[in-house]
Amino acid sequence: MLKVRFRRMRVPIAVLLLALAALPARAEIAGEAWAIAGDTLVVGEQLVRLTGVDAPEPEQTCGPKESSWPCGDDAMKALDALVKGREVACTDVTRISDFTVSAHCTIDGQDVGSAMLEQGLAVNRAGAGTAYDEAQAAAQAQGAGIWGGPFMDPEAWRKVHDCSCTARHKAYQDLRASTLSQ
Secondary structure, three states: OHHHHHHHHHHHHHHHHHHHHHOOOOOEEEEEEEEEEOOEEEEOOEEEEEOOEEOOOOOOOEOOHHHOEOHHHHHHHHHHHHHOOOEEEEEEEEEOOOOEEEEEEEEOOEEHHHHHHHOOOOEEOOOOOHHHHHHHHHHHHHOOHHHHOOOOOHHHHHHHOOOOOHHHHHHHHHHHHHHHOO
16 A cells, blocks of 8 residues: 555656756855955855956966066955955856856945956956946956956966966865865
8 A cells, every 4th residue: 555655656756856956046146255266256155156257366467477466366355355244146046067156246236247347357258248348348448457457368367377276276175075064
């Protein structure tokens, strides 16, 4: 008799599991955040890459060789200062790896990616939208941040340096270890 009940339950359980698997990732992630790179936050226990922007890597420098500056570290510090102690809301969440999502994040209605572009501490990516195009154009016109001198596009820099990007990788490993130990 028990065997018969179990067989009857297989279909509803299978349907339920399929329905749950079909649900999209959380539509929103919110909470206090901290930066591990100029375009990557940790919100709660979730790594969040800002959609549509690409900041210099934490190890990256910009400017002429004789007077280079740590643009990647400055971008990370600027993002951290922007989000520190404030509620960050991230929407349009898309999973890009096991522990990382891409999302548009705001603080009190201010777009975080746009703020990084306005400071000249990130570049926008194709298809990011008109607001991001305008924010980058304004930073370029003012010579803000990376636009004040020569720099290598972050994507190109990662390829040239075969980037495992130590700071981001270490933060990822630390987060993963704390998540798995719980």
